[in-house]
Amino acid sequence: MAVTIKDVAKMAGxxxxxxxxxxxxxxxxxxxxxxxxxxxxxxxxxxxxxMAKSLxxxxxKSIGVILPKPAEELFLNTFFMELIRGIVSQANKSGYDIVxxxxxxxxxxxxxxGRLVHGGRIDGAVLLHSRQNDxxxxxxxxxxxxxxxxxxxxQYQDVLSVDTDNVQAAYDATRHLISFGHERIGxxxxxxxxxxxxxxxxxxxxxxxxxxxxxxxxxxxxxxxLQESGYRAxxxxxxxxxxxxxxxVIDDVVSFGVLRGLNELGYKVPEDLCIVSFNxxxxxxxxxxxxxxxxxxxxxxxxxxxxxLIQAIQGDDKSxxxxxxxxPHRLMVRQSSMHNVMRTT
Amino acid sequence: MAVTIKDVAKMAGxxxxxxxxxxxxxxxxxxxxxxxxxxxxxxxxxxxxxMAKSLxxxxxKSIGVILPKPAEELFLNTFFMELIRGIVSQANKSGYDIVxxxxxxxxxxxxxxGRLVHGGRIDGAVLLHSRQNDxxxxxxxxxxxxxxxxxxxxQYQDVLSVDTDNVQAAYDATRHLISFGHERIGxxxxxxxxxxxxxxxxxxxxxxxxxxxxxxxxxxxxxxxLQESGYRAxxxxxxxxxxxxxxxVIDDVVSFGVLRGLNELGYKVPEDLCIVSFNxxxxxxxxxxxxxxxxxxxxxxxxxxxxxLIQAIQGDDKSxxxxxxxxPHRLMVRQSSMHNVMRTT
DNA sequence: CTGAAAGCGCTTACAG
DNA sequence: CTGAAAGCGCTTACAG
Numbered sequence: 001m002a003v004t005i006k007d008v009a010k011m012a013g014x015x016x017x018x019x020x021x022x023x024x025x026x027x028x029x030x031x032x033x034x035x036x037x038x039x040x041x042x043x044x045x046x047x048x049x050x051m052a053k054s055l056x057x058x059x060x061k062s063i064g065v066i067l068p069k070p071a072e073e074l075f076l077n078t079f080f081m082e083l084i085r086g087i088v089s090q091a092n093k094s095g096y097d098i099v100x101x102x103x104x105x106x107x108x109x110x111x112x113x114g115r116l117v118h119g120g121r122i123d124g125a126v127l128l129h130s131r132q133n134d135x136x137x138x139x140x141x142x143x144x145x146x147x148x149x150x151x152x153x154x155q156y157q158d159v160l161s162v163d164t165d166n167v168q169a170a171y172d173a174t175r176h177l178i179s180f181g182h183e184r185i186g187x188x189x190x191x192x193x194x195x196x197x198x199x200x201x202x203x204x205x206x207x208x209x210x211x212x213x214x215x216x217x218x219x220x221x222x223x224x225x226l227q228e229s230g231y232r233a234x235x236x237x238x239x240x241x242x243x244x245x246x247x248x249v250i251d252d253v254v255s256f257g258v259l260r261g262l263n264e265l266g267y268k269v270p271e272d273l274c275i276v277s278f279n280x281x282x283x284x285x286x287x288x289x290x291x292x293x294x295x296x297x298x299x300x301x302x303x304x305x306x307x308x309l310i311q312a313i314q315g316d317d318k319s320x321x322x323x324x325x326x327x328p329h330r331l332m333v334r335q336s337s338m339h340n341v342m343r344t345t
Numbered sequence: 346m347a348v349t350i351k352d353v354a355k356m357a358g359x360x361x362x363x364x365x366x367x368x369x370x371x372x373x374x375x376x377x378x379x380x381x382x383x384x385x386x387x388x389x390x391x392x393x394x395x396m397a398k399s400l401x402x403x404x405x406k407s408i409g410v411i412l413p414k415p416a417e418e419l420f421l422n423t424f425f426m427e428l429i430r431g432i433v434s435q436a437n438k439s440g441y442d443i444v445x446x447x448x449x450x451x452x453x454x455x456x457x458x459g460r461l462v463h464g465g466r467i468d469g470a471v472l473l474h475s476r477q478n479d480x481x482x483x484x485x486x487x488x489x490x491x492x493x494x495x496x497x498x499x500q501y502q503d504v505l506s507v508d509t510d511n512v513q514a515a516y517d518a519t520r521h522l523i524s525f526g527h528e529r530i531g532x533x534x535x536x537x538x539x540x541x542x543x544x545x546x547x548x549x550x551x552x553x554x555x556x557x558x559x560x561x562x563x564x565x566x567x568x569x570x571l572q573e574s575g576y577r578a579x580x581x582x583x584x585x586x587x588x589x590x591x592x593x594v595i596d597d598v599v600s601f602g603v604l605r606g607l608n609e610l611g612y613k614v615p616e617d618l619c620i621v622s623f624n625x626x627x628x629x630x631x632x633x634x635x636x637x638x639x640x641x642x643x644x645x646x647x648x649x650x651x652x653x654l655i656q657a658i659q660g661d662d663k664s665x666x667x668x669x670x671x672x673p674h675r676l677m678v679r680q681s682s683m684h685n686v687m688r689t690t
Numbered sequence: 691c692t693g694a695a696a697g698c699g700c701t702t703a704c705a706g
Numbered sequence: 707c708t709g710a711a712a713g714c715g716c717t718t719a720c721a722g
Contacts, residue, residue, distance in 0.1 A: 002463070004699055015709045020701060028707055047463030051399040052699035056714045060396070062444065062466075067433055077627065081426040088412055088447045092457070097466065098445040099407065102433045112437070118347070118392030120715095121407075121442065256631040263633045282422065283628055286601040288608045349715055360693045365717060373691055397715035401698045465699095692722085699714105706709085 003044045012040045023048060054120070061095060063087075063309060064122035066109050066136065067102035068129060077253075078281055079298055083128055083150060086302025094310050096123075110135050117145055124313045126150065126305050130161075130195040148309040150301055151195050152324070160312055162305040162325040164296040166196055169329045170203025170248060173276045173294055176331060177246040178211050181341040182274065186219035186237060186244035188254060197222070197250060200278070204248050219244050234261030238273075245341055249277035252284045252293050255336075259287070270339035280332055289335035296329045348389045357385045368393060399465070406440055408432075408654060409467035411454050411481065412447035413474060422598075423626055424643055428473055428495060431647025439655050441468075451480050462490055469658045471495065471650050475506075475540040493654040495646055496540050497669070505657055507650040507670040509641040511541055514674045515548025515593060518621045518639055521676055522591040523556050526686040527619065531564035531582060531589035533599060542567070542595060545623070549593050564589050579606030583618075590686055594622035597629045597638050600681075604632070615684035625677055634680035641674045 005023075009016040014033060019041075022034045040046075054060045065087060068080065088098050099122055103109035113136055116122045123146065127136060130151025140147045141156050149161040177185050187204045190197045201220075208215045218240060221233055237243055249255045255277040262269055269275055269289055277284075280295035304325050350368075354361040359378060366374050367382045385391075399405045410432060413425065433443050444467055448454035458481055461467045468491065472481060475496025485492045486501050494506040522530050532549045535542045546565075553560045563585060566578055582588055594600045600622040607614055614620055614634055622629075625640035649670050 002465070002699095006699080016699090017701080017710080018708060020699095021708085024701080030707060033707080047460075049400070049699050050464040050466050051396050051405070052714090053701080054396040054714095055394070055400055055699080055716085056701045058714080067430065077423050077426050081422050084445070085412065085447075088445055092447055097461070100429070100433055100443040100445055102430075102437055115392075116442070118390075119395040120347070121395050253628065256628050260631045260633060260635075283598065283601050286598075286605045288605060288633065290605075347715095351715080361715090362693060362695095362717080363691090365715095366692085369717080375691060378691080394715050397698090398717080399698095400700085400715080401717045403698080694721090696718090696720100698716085701714085702712090704709105704711090706707105 002049070003046045004049070005046075008037065008040050008044060008046050011044065012037045058120070060121055060123050062097040062099050062122050063091060063306070063313075064099045064101065064113060064116045064125040065128065066112055066125070067100055069102070069104055079251075079279060080128055082298035083302040083305075086299040086304075087126060087306040088302075089299075090303045090306040091310065094306070096306075096310060106135050110139050113139065117143065124148070124309045126302075126309055130163075132193045132195065132198075146309060146313050148305045148312070150305050154195065158323055160308055160323055162301055162308060162327065164196075164301070164329050165326050166199035167203040167206065169278065169294045169296065170200035171207045172203075172329075172331050173248050173278070174204045174207035175211075176276060176292070176333065177248065177274060177337060178207065178213070180246075180274065180337070180339065182244075182246040183213050183341075184219065184242060184244045185213070185215075185246045185248060187215075187221070188233065188247055188249040188258060189220065189222045190250040190254065192222055200248075200250060216242070232261070234258060234265055234267075238262075238265060238267060244273070246274035246276075246337070249275060252277050252279050252281035252291055255291055255293075256283075256287070259291075259336075269336050274339050274341075275336045276331070285332075285334060287336075292332060292334045292337035294329050294331050297327050301327050347394070348391045349394070350391075353382065353385050353389060353391050356389065357382045403465070405466055405468050407442040407444050407467050408436060408651070408658075409444045409446065409458060409461045409470040410473065411457055411470070412445055414447070414449055424596075424624060425473055427643035428647040428650075431644040431649075432471060432651040433647075434644075435648045435651040436655070439651075441651075441655060455480050455484050458484065462488065469493070469654045471654055475508075477538045477540065477543075491654060491658050493650045493657070495650050499540065503668055505653055505668055507646055507653060507672065509541075509646070509674050510671050511544035512548040512551065514623065514639045514641065515545035516552045517548075517674075517676050518593050518623070518637075519549045519552035520556075521621060521637070521678065522593065522619060522682060523552065523558070525591075525619065525682065525684065527589075527591040528558050528686075529564065529587060529589045530558070530560075530591045530593060532560075532566070533578065533592055533594040533603060534565065534567045535595040535599065537567055545593075545595060561587070576602075576606035576609055579603060579610055579612075583607075583610060583612060589618070591619035591621075591682070594620060597622050597624050597626035597636055600636055600638075601628075601632070604636075604681075614681050619684050619686075620681045621676070630677075630679060632681075637677060637679045637682035639674050639676050642672050646672050 005016045005019045009019045019037055021029050022037045091098055101112040103112045125147040127149045137153050149159055152161050152163050153159045189201055205215055255275055276292040278294045280293040284291040284293050350361050350364045354364045364382055367379045436443055446457040448457045470492040472494045482498050494504055497506050497508050498504045550560055600620055621637040623639045625638040629636040629638050
């Protein structure tokens with residue numbers, strides 16, 4: 001049997017209450033008693049029982065994370081790992097543990113968080129991505145349960161969130177290509193229901209529009225574009241009468257598929273087509289050619305998300321905290337976009 | 346305030362004990378009472394408080410996972426994500442949650458599991474990788490606390506573990522190259538302290554030896570070989586008087602670095618050098634050239650690890666369970682190794 | 691088949 | 707500065 005507060009108390013010749021108080025650093029405890037108790041604690045190898053503590057304090061010192069199903073976003077693998085790493089680091093630093101759960105679909109996700117929330121297992125939750133009409137956001141919001149969103153929510157604007165300025169990021173990426181003389185620039189997007197797809201699309205269009213360039217609908221690929229379809233997509237793109245000379249791509253891993261397709265078709269990057277994408281995957285700089293990518297500081301996103309959430313959990317006046325944190329991004333220019341095009345205008 | 350067992354009891358006109366019993370599916374409860382109680386429960390939106398339950402049952406229905414620091418094995422990113430995904434899926438299916446913690450170094454890792462174990466937060470732990478003289482294994486083993494190891498341990502052979510037969514896997518990979526006529530085959534390994542590096546090295550040497558081929562020490566790169574050093578390593582390899590014509594590489598991401606180096610030096614794969622590596626990264630089949638890789642079923646490793654652990658936790662007679670599970674692997678042959686060499690013998 | 695009671699290991703007013 | 711007591715929400719012998 002593990003050693004309890006009672007054992008320590010008896011050994012130290014004090015009451016359990018006193019032991020509890022030195023444990024929580026209560027101010028009105030004499031130095032002498034405190035140090036004596038502490039000595040006994042290490043001597044006996046005492047560790048407080050978190051379950052008992054949680055039961056009475058109504059606080060668990062842990063936060064929940066729902067792992068998204070791979071299906072719809074296989075290619076974001078490293079994204080989630082980096083995010084979780086950031087979350088775990090900062091949470092641990094603040095004395096919190098991370099509880100991970102998962103659901104095979106949105107319904108199951110709601111059930112999973114429901115179990116965690118109502119079971120009293122977590123003090124708050126972080127949602128790893130933003131979808132349209134996310135039932136989990138709906139659920140947590142109605143419960144008024146503390147949570148933070150990586151991304152943003154369209155229905156509830158005031159939700160605590162940590163995000164990249166994806167409109168700006170896509171705008172920057174597109175501007176970069178425009179500055180190299182490209183006029184026909186395509187956009188390869190991700191799943192339509194992700195807010196990130198929407199925002200980056202917006203930034204892309206904005207940059208094109210501002211530069212007086214048109215965005216033909218056949219230059220835009222949306223929906224679940226998986227790496228595997230890179231070949232097909234490219235064979236379509238490249239045979240267009242007015243084919244794009246550059247592409248903005250939603251994620252580096254999608255670019256890998258695109259590059260594979262182009263390679264099979266005998267096209268060279270960046271000579272025949274320039275590419276810039278997002279998320280700065282670890283593999284991107286090793287690729288041939290090295291891939292230009294917008295680094296969005298994924299680890300940092302996770303770190304700040306955890307920080308903001310814990311602040312919200314512990315804070316008294318929630319309205320005081322910044323509701324929306326934007327993490328700066330940075331375009332890493334590499335070979336895949338380093339090619340000047342003559343302006344034909 | 347959340348609804349408790351007492352509220353349900355009062356509402357249903359029974360005692361709390363009865364409610365508790367229908368909750369746990371106790372056999373000697375009348376159908377009538379049971380269904381009445383259940384109705385009230387959903388009506389009131391009752392959810393059992395896990396903390397209270399844990400406190401008395403001495404069981405948490407959650408298992409701990411320590412996240413390794415990125416530093417030493419950055420390139421294994423997707424490996425850990427897949428592993429965790431497998432663990433989470435199976436654990437959730439069995440009604441367990443996953444608690445994740447991390448440490449910046451081995452000492453901190455021990456402290457992290459210590460907190461989880463002694464705080465009574467977890468019923469068991471899974472260790473994501475195997476190192477030589479792992480203090481965490483030491484710690485858990487001495488405590489006789491249930492845990493499962495992905496990989497194997499050298500000091501304690503009888504530890505519950507789930508592993509790839511890495512000797513065989515490397516043997517297979519090397520044989521594959523030998524069958525294409527290669528005689529000078531190099532090996533690019535990973536961190537020396539990982540058991541996986543050691544095992545794959547052994548398989549490589551075994552295959553070489555069996556085929557009557559020698560393994561020069563300058564054909565072997567060990568230690569923290571990061572992707573970034575691919576260039577340097579390759580410029581060394583390729584200028585050797587008797588340079589290798591093929592390479593076995595510890596992980597696909599390391600191969601990406603190698604390919605980058607070769608590309609910059611103007612060598613072609615597979616024509617100038619054949620490559621086969623491990624872990625079948627999602628990006629590998631998209632690469633140019635597509636990378637031959639041994640698929641070790643990472644998700645499956647995680648799934649079985651979780652399963653074995655939970656079985657061990659719940660089982661009465663621990664000795665009955667298989668202590669060591671081997672997950673089958675499979676070589677995915679792709680372009681990077683598809684090149685015949687003339688035998689010069 | 692069901693209830694009253696004790697207890698899991700802690701915290702926290704309430705006294706002193 | 708410290709202790710005795712009640713209680714967090716549940717489970718589980720022990721009776722009946």
